[in-house]
Amino acid sequence: MASRQGPLPAQGSMTVKGANPLSSKTTTVLSSSYADTEFREALALLDERGILNTAETRRQLRLDLQKEVIDSNGEIIDEFAKVAEQLGRIGMTIEKLNESFNEMKTQLGAAHEATSSTLEEASRLLAQQRQVEQKQALLGAFNANFVLSDDEIAALTLTMEPVDELFFATLAKAKKISNDCEILLGFENQTLGLQIMEQVSKNLGQGFQKLYKWVQREFKTLNLESPQIGSSIRRALRVLAERPGLFQNCLDFFAEARENVLSSTFYTALTGNSPSGKEDTSVKPIELAAHDPLRYVGDMLAWTHSAAVGEREALEGLFIGEGDEIAKEIQAGRENELWRLAAEDGEDTGEFDAVKTLNELVDRDMSGAVRLLRQRVEQVIQTNEETILAYKLANLLDFYKNTFSKMLSPDSALVETLGGLESEALRQFRSLARDHVAAIQGGFQHIPADLRPPGFLLDALEQLTAIMKTYETSFTSSGNREAEFEPVLAEAFDPFISGSANMAKTLQAPADSIFFINCLVTARWNLSQFDFTKRRAAQLQTNIDEQRASLVEAQYRLFRAESGLDALITALGVLEDSDDDVEKVSSLEAVQEPALTRASQLLDDFLPSALMDAVERLKHLQDSGLARDITEEAAEKFCVDFEHVEEMLMLADELAEQRHGESDDFQSLRALFPRTSGEIRVLLS
Structure with a gap:
C-alpha cells in the first residue's frame, strides 16, 4: 500500500498499520444504503423479533440466524422426499396407462379393419341420400313455383267452387307462374317453359271467365244503398281490371242494371207507384206538387241530384276504394301484348282515368231517370204561360246544370240534357216576353x-x-x-x-x-x-x-224670351270688352232708348214670378231635386248673360261720358236699364 499511495504523514502511517476497528465499522455503516429494500426488510425482521441491541445479543444473533437457516433447509429436504415418493407413484400409474393405451390401440386397429368396408358403403349411401334430398327439394320448389295442384286448379276453374281467398291466391300464383316462365324461355331448352305457360294460360283464362261470371251474378243482387259493400266484390273488380275487355263488359252490364233500378226508383218517387203498378205508401209522390211548376221541377231536380250523389259515393267505394289499384291493373292489362293487338282494331289505349270512368258510369246509371226528367220538365216548360216563371225555371235548370257539371263533367249526358232544357226554358221566356210586348x-x-x-x-x-x-x-x-x-x-x-x-x-x-x-x-x-x-x-x-x-x-230660352232680354242678349252676346266692340254698342238697335226702356219694363214684370213660373213648368218632373237643379242651372246661364249685358252697357256709358262730358245730349244707358246682376241673382235664387 505504501508503494501505491506514496509516503504518508507519520500519524497517518500509524492509523493504517493498526487497522482501527472503529474506523472500519464506521466506514461500513456509512457505506450501507438505507434505501435498499433487503436492508429495510432485515431491519423489519429484527424489529419483529424484539431483539435488544446488547453485546450478548449481537454475539448470539449470527448463531441464531444460522440455526434457523439450517432448520429451514431440513424442512425443505423433508418436503422434497415426499414429492419424490409421489412422483414414483405417478410414474407407475403412467406405465399402466401406456400398457392400457397400447392394448386399446391394438383392438381399435382390428375393429377398424373389420368395419372399413361397412363405413365406405355408409358414406356412399349418405352421399346418395343428400343428392336425393337436393333433387326432392328442387322438385318441391319447382312444383310450388311452377305447378298448380289439383285443388288449386279446381278452385280456379270450376264454377261450383266459391270465389274465395283460395281462388284469389291461386289466381295470383298462376299469374306469377306465367311471369316466371319467361325466365325459362331464356334458356336453350324452351320445351318445359312453353308447356307450363300453355297450361297456366289456359287455367288463367278459365279463372278470369269464372271471375267475370261471378261478378255479373253479384251485380244482379248488389245493393248500393247498403253502407257496407263487400270487400270481395271490390277485390274481384280490381283483379278483373287486368282484362280490360271483361272489365268493360262488367261495367256495361252494371250500368244497364243500375239504369233500370234508378229509372224504377225515380218513377216511384214521381207517382208513388212502382212500374208494375204496386203502390208504395212510404213515398210521397212528387207529382202532388205539379200545380206549382217551379216546386215540381225543383223537387225532380233535387231527387236527381240526391240520387247522383248517392250513386257516385257508392261507386267510389266500389271502384276506387282501393286507391288507384284498378287504374294500375287496367293499364298493365292494356300494355299486355294480346290486348295491344286487340287495341289496334280501335280500342283506346290511353291512360286509364278512374275518376273520369266513375263519372261516366254515374252518368250512364242516371240516363234512364234523366229521360223521365226531360219529358216531365219539357211538359212543364211548354205548358207554362208566365214570363217570370219561365225565367225562374231556366235559372233553376242553370243552377243544377252547373252543379252537375262540377260533380260529373261538362260533357256528361246529364249536363247536356239540363243545358238543353235550360235553352228551351229561355226560348219560352223570350217568346212570352215578345208576346207580352206585342199585346x-x-x-x-x-x-x-x-x-x-x-x-x-x-x-x-x-x-x-x-x-x-x-x-x-x-x-x-x-x-x-x-x-x-x-x-x-x-x-x-x-x-x-x-x-x-x-x-x-x-x-x-x-x-x-x-x-x-x-x-x-x-x-x-x-x-x-x-x-x-x-x-x-x-x-x-x-x-x-x-x-x-x-x-x-x-228653361234658359224661356227666361230670355219672357224677360224681354232675348234681343239684347243676342245683340251684345257677340261683343267683347274691346274698344271697338264697346263703340258699337250705342249704335245697336236693341240698346236704343225705346227698345231698352221696353226691355227694362218687361224685365221688371218678369222677375217677381220668374222662378215660380219656371218651377211650375217642371211640376210634372217626378224628381223634384232634378227639377230644382235644372231651374238653377238655367237661371245661372241667364244671370251670366245678364252680367255680360250689364258690363257692356256700363262700358258704353263710360266711353260716351269720356266723349261728351257733361253735355246735355248725353243719355246714360244704365239710367234706362237700371237693374243689376246682383238683383237678378237674388230674385232668381
Missing part, C-alpha cells in the same frame, strides 16, 4: 196627363225586378254577370223603354223631355239596385243627362 203595343200611345211613366212600363219594371232578384240569388258560373244578363234586358226591358222613347217623341218640348226623364229615372232606380245591371243603369243616366240638358236649354 201591349197599343198602350204605348196613351200618355198620362201628369207625364208619369206609363202603366206598361211600370208593369214591365215590376216583372224585370222579380227576374233580377231571381238572377241575383242564382249561382251563375259566368265570370261576367252583366254580359250574361244582357239578353234578358234585351227581351224584358229594351222594348218597353224604346216604346216610352217613341211616345215622348209625340209630345212638345219640354213635355217630351219631362215624360222621358220620368221613365228613365224610374227605370234607372230599378236597375241600380243590382250589381249586374250597373252598366245599363249608367247608360240610362247618360240618357237622363241628355234630356236634362234639353230641359235646361228650354
Whole structure:
C-alpha cells in the first residue's frame, strides 16, 4: 500500500498499520444504503423479533440466524422426499396407462379393419341420400313455383267452387307462374317453359271467365244503398281490371242494371207507384206538387241530384276504394301484348282515368231517370204561360246544370240534357216576353196627363225586378254577370223603354223631355239596385243627362224670351270688352232708348214670378231635386248673360261720358236699364 499511495504523514502511517476497528465499522455503516429494500426488510425482521441491541445479543444473533437457516433447509429436504415418493407413484400409474393405451390401440386397429368396408358403403349411401334430398327439394320448389295442384286448379276453374281467398291466391300464383316462365324461355331448352305457360294460360283464362261470371251474378243482387259493400266484390273488380275487355263488359252490364233500378226508383218517387203498378205508401209522390211548376221541377231536380250523389259515393267505394289499384291493373292489362293487338282494331289505349270512368258510369246509371226528367220538365216548360216563371225555371235548370257539371263533367249526358232544357226554358221566356210586348203595343200611345211613366212600363219594371232578384240569388258560373244578363234586358226591358222613347217623341218640348226623364229615372232606380245591371243603369243616366240638358236649354230660352232680354242678349252676346266692340254698342238697335226702356219694363214684370213660373213648368218632373237643379242651372246661364249685358252697357256709358262730358245730349244707358246682376241673382235664387 505504501508503494501505491506514496509516503504518508507519520500519524497517518500509524492509523493504517493498526487497522482501527472503529474506523472500519464506521466506514461500513456509512457505506450501507438505507434505501435498499433487503436492508429495510432485515431491519423489519429484527424489529419483529424484539431483539435488544446488547453485546450478548449481537454475539448470539449470527448463531441464531444460522440455526434457523439450517432448520429451514431440513424442512425443505423433508418436503422434497415426499414429492419424490409421489412422483414414483405417478410414474407407475403412467406405465399402466401406456400398457392400457397400447392394448386399446391394438383392438381399435382390428375393429377398424373389420368395419372399413361397412363405413365406405355408409358414406356412399349418405352421399346418395343428400343428392336425393337436393333433387326432392328442387322438385318441391319447382312444383310450388311452377305447378298448380289439383285443388288449386279446381278452385280456379270450376264454377261450383266459391270465389274465395283460395281462388284469389291461386289466381295470383298462376299469374306469377306465367311471369316466371319467361325466365325459362331464356334458356336453350324452351320445351318445359312453353308447356307450363300453355297450361297456366289456359287455367288463367278459365279463372278470369269464372271471375267475370261471378261478378255479373253479384251485380244482379248488389245493393248500393247498403253502407257496407263487400270487400270481395271490390277485390274481384280490381283483379278483373287486368282484362280490360271483361272489365268493360262488367261495367256495361252494371250500368244497364243500375239504369233500370234508378229509372224504377225515380218513377216511384214521381207517382208513388212502382212500374208494375204496386203502390208504395212510404213515398210521397212528387207529382202532388205539379200545380206549382217551379216546386215540381225543383223537387225532380233535387231527387236527381240526391240520387247522383248517392250513386257516385257508392261507386267510389266500389271502384276506387282501393286507391288507384284498378287504374294500375287496367293499364298493365292494356300494355299486355294480346290486348295491344286487340287495341289496334280501335280500342283506346290511353291512360286509364278512374275518376273520369266513375263519372261516366254515374252518368250512364242516371240516363234512364234523366229521360223521365226531360219529358216531365219539357211538359212543364211548354205548358207554362208566365214570363217570370219561365225565367225562374231556366235559372233553376242553370243552377243544377252547373252543379252537375262540377260533380260529373261538362260533357256528361246529364249536363247536356239540363243545358238543353235550360235553352228551351229561355226560348219560352223570350217568346212570352215578345208576346207580352206585342199585346201591349197599343198602350204605348196613351200618355198620362201628369207625364208619369206609363202603366206598361211600370208593369214591365215590376216583372224585370222579380227576374233580377231571381238572377241575383242564382249561382251563375259566368265570370261576367252583366254580359250574361244582357239578353234578358234585351227581351224584358229594351222594348218597353224604346216604346216610352217613341211616345215622348209625340209630345212638345219640354213635355217630351219631362215624360222621358220620368221613365228613365224610374227605370234607372230599378236597375241600380243590382250589381249586374250597373252598366245599363249608367247608360240610362247618360240618357237622363241628355234630356236634362234639353230641359235646361228650354228653361234658359224661356227666361230670355219672357224677360224681354232675348234681343239684347243676342245683340251684345257677340261683343267683347274691346274698344271697338264697346263703340258699337250705342249704335245697336236693341240698346236704343225705346227698345231698352221696353226691355227694362218687361224685365221688371218678369222677375217677381220668374222662378215660380219656371218651377211650375217642371211640376210634372217626378224628381223634384232634378227639377230644382235644372231651374238653377238655367237661371245661372241667364244671370251670366245678364252680367255680360250689364258690363257692356256700363262700358258704353263710360266711353260716351269720356266723349261728351257733361253735355246735355248725353243719355246714360244704365239710367234706362237700371237693374243689376246682383238683383237678378237674388230674385232668381
